[in-house]
Amino acid sequence: MDRLLFSFVLICSIFGVMLIDSASSVWALDRFGDAHFFSARQAIYLVAGLVVMLVVSRIDYLFWYRHAKMIYITTVILLVIVLIPGIGLERNGSQSWIGVGPLSVQPAELAKTGVLMLTAGLISSNRKKLTLKQTFFLMLVVLFPFGIVMLQPDLGTGTVLAGSGLSLLFLAGVSIRFFLCLFGTGVAGFAALVIAAPYRMQRIYSFIDPWQDPLGAGFQIIQSLYAAGPGGLFGAGFFESRQKHFYLPEPQNDFIFAIAAEELGLAGSMMIVFLFSVVIWRGILIALHAPDSFSKLLAGGITISLGLQAVMNISVVIGLIPVTGITLPFFSYGGSSLMVVLSMSGILLNISRHAK
Numbered sequence: 001m002d003r004l005l006f007s008f009v010l011i012c013s014i015f016g017v018m019l020i021d022s023a024s025s026v027w028a029l030d031r032f033g034d035a036h037f038f039s040a041r042q043a044i045y046l047v048a049g050l051v052v053m054l055v056v057s058r059i060d061y062l063f064w065y066r067h068a069k070m071i072y073i074t075t076v077i078l079l080v081i082v083l084i085p086g087i088g089l090e091r092n093g094s095q096s097w098i099g100v101g102p103l104s105v106q107p108a109e110l111a112k113t114g115v116l117m118l119t120a121g122l123i124s125s126n127r128k129k130l131t132l133k134q135t136f137f138l139m140l141v142v143l144f145p146f147g148i149v150m151l152q153p154d155l156g157t158g159t160v161l162a163g164s165g166l167s168l169l170f171l172a173g174v175s176i177r178f179f180l181c182l183f184g185t186g187v188a189g190f191a192a193l194v195i196a197a198p199y200r201m202q203r204i205y206s207f208i209d210p211w212q213d214p215l216g217a218g219f220q221i222i223q224s225l226y227a228a229g230p231g232g233l234f235g236a237g238f239f240e241s242r243q244k245h246f247y248l249p250e251p252q253n254d255f256i257f258a259i260a261a262e263e264l265g266l267a268g269s270m271m272i273v274f275l276f277s278v279v280i281w282r283g284i285l286i287a288l289h290a291p292d293s294f295s296k297l298l299a300g301g302i303t304i305s306l307g308l309q310a311v312m313n314i315s316v317v318i319g320l321i322p323v324t325g326i327t328l329p330f331f332s333y334g335g336s337s338l339m340v341v342l343s344m345s346g347i348l349l350n351i352s353r354h355a356k
Contacts, residue, residue: 001057002352005282009345012275012330013049013338016256017042020333022239023259024252038252038333045335049342056346061354064347065124065294068117072141075114078107079148088152094325096152097336106336108157111145112305113344115165120297123172135174139182142166150193156312156326164305171300207322220255223248224317228261228269235265252333254325257317272331273314279345280307286348289355299351302344 021039028037064071082088082098089097089104097104119141126134142165149158170179194201202217210218210225227243236242241262244251251259261269283303290296306329313328315321327334329341 001349002282002286002355005279005286005345005352006349008275008278008282009053009330009342010050012279013046013342015272015275016331016338017046019256019260019331020252022241022263023244023256024333025239026244026246027250027252030246041335042333042338045338049339052339053342053346053349056343057349057353059346059350061295061298061347061350064117064298065121068114068121072114072118075107075111076145076148078105079111079145082107083148083151094152094154096149096154096157103335106157106334108149108152108154108161109336109340111149112157112161112164113302113340113347115142115145115161116168116298116301116305119165119168120294120301123168123297124293130169130172130174135169135178138169139166154325155193156324159324160305160309160312160326163308164301167304168297168301171297203322207319210319220249221316221319221323224255224258225319227251227255227258228318231261231263231265231269233265234267235261235263238263254313254327254332255317256332257314257328260331261317276307276310276329282352283307283348286352286355290351291354291356295351295354299348302348306341306344 017039020042021036024038025035028039029035031037034040078098082095087098088095089099091097096108097106119138122134122138122141123130130138142162146158146162146165149161166182194204202213206213206217206221210221212218214222223243227241227248230236241251241259243262244259248255248258257269257272260272264271280303283299283306287296287299287303290299309326309329312321312324313326313332316323316326327337329337
């Protein structure tokens, strides 16, 4: 298998646990009386995730082709179950989790993989050029779970799900003209989603001028910029962040890159970007050298999903796009996110075993 990809996935994951230990120490000590509460849990998720990744890397990728429909249907059912009152758990305004004892699962993370598997399978099973009817059906396959995710609501995960799923149509050779029309429709639909939910409109306003409401909608991005800005070239030093002292809310989650920028500076931030770049580079190479259409599309979709999510998270932290509530793969705290990302990496590693 691709040992370089495996090595960099391992480095990213271990580095993520270290950053979580620093970013969450103050919050964890205040809430649970244990400064290592979050990092210890993440370390357990990491060990379990690495086992899952190694097991998945041994499963022939054609297994996912044969069971893509069942996986897709299962993830859609889980997405619907999340919306049932009393079953779905609400956090930070989104009902996106299902509680299983002391653990919680986020089906939207699983749905990203299910959508990629079924879309890649349907495209590869059609040996001829996609017709307009088939293209619209594939769009429905992608946009149906996206619509359910938006009911939770979870714009960040939904955007990655839709973006990576629809990218497979581009990889399959659908014309640019179709995507231009789709882009126009998507902009109109996005505008409708923003207008339909006042909190999203408030996020747009706070993105344009966060200082108009510094203690409300603009608070999080302002504190993020206060963390990332003063970091300088080499940062304040590991464990020396000021913003994690109850200024930046839950810094171990979506805004962990801000703490990394504050403590490790530009050098540390660029190192994280470099780690992601290598993972994406190896994913692209695996997709290019994959043995058949399904594995090419699946590897390409997984690579796009990881890259898009990382770019969106970092862009939010440094104020390039509005706050979307999306994690940084390998680095942000969260068992569901880490397990899914490592599972995706395992699929890439298996495809690399068969690469030409």
